Amino acid sequence: MPDIDKPLANKTMIMSGGSRGIGLEIARRAAADGANITLVAKTDQPHPRLPGTVHTAAAELEQAGGKVLAVVGDVREDAVVASAVERTVERFGGIDIVVNNASAIDLSTTDTLSMKRYDLMLDINCRGSFLLSKLAIPALRASALAGRDPHILTLSPPLNLDPRWAGAHLGYTIAKYGMSLTTLGLSEELRADGIAVNSLWPRTTIATAAIRNRPGGAERVTTSRTPAICADAAYLVLTTPSGLLTGEFLIDEDVLVAHGITDLDSYRAVPGDAPLTTDLFL
Secondary structure, X not given: OOOXXXXXXXXXXXXXXXXXHHHHHHHHHHHOXXXXXXXXXOOOOOOOOOOOOHHHHHHHHHHHXXXXXXXXXXXXXXXXXXXXXXXXXXXXXXXXXXXXXXXXOOOOOOOOOOHHHHHHHHHHHHHHHHHHHHHHHHHHHHHHHOOOOOEEEEEOOOOOOOHHHHHHOHHHHHHHHHHHHHHHHHXXXXXXXXXXXXXEEOOEOEOOHHHHOOOOHHHXXXXXXXXXXXXXXXXXXXXXXXXXXXXXXXXXXXXXXXXXXXXXXXXXXXXXXXXOXXXXXX
């Protein structure tokens, strides 16, 4: 019988990225239930400025109560992603949840953005999300047939066609909106299969190492929330029956409020009452 107190117990999640930041927090929340988790990340060795590797993340998740398959590889490589999906099914017996978390960011204007960086963002953000989702579909269909409420959750924003977002950083906007279009299309394509497909995005900036290391990052952290708010929102989405929630572009704090969680002060990275910084695309 399912454990009603731990609804993700023995469910299997495959996530792109996840060695740090929001992805790791989402995975840790699932691990606390006793979920099986595959991390597909290229951080085999420590980054000089960013903490964490796929190996340290795996150790943390196992300590939290999960069973983990760490796959060192790049989500841009078809063979790597296909192997990760196959190994996940072989080890854990299937896939119930896909989390498209890996993402690259470059907010350069069009005239200053190199095509190498443009291609990197498109390949990781848009193509990577499409690829992992596509290759997991057979396993997700099997999960649906077994009544296990399969989900695809992508960390991408609402499709906001206000010209300011394209005009501010066109390359990055294209890459992130490509992820969101994948949610929109797959939610309709897979609706009849009983597979939920949604996107999740933070209302405010999130205090990750990547934010801290950007110019002005120390100040930005004081007006940001912690990754825990995204993790708690993702958990609520992933534990909702798949037939009740699909094709939505969800905002973390809205998800929490809808579940009766209205005191969000504990998620502030720095206690206080300074106005929080609204994230991009909102």
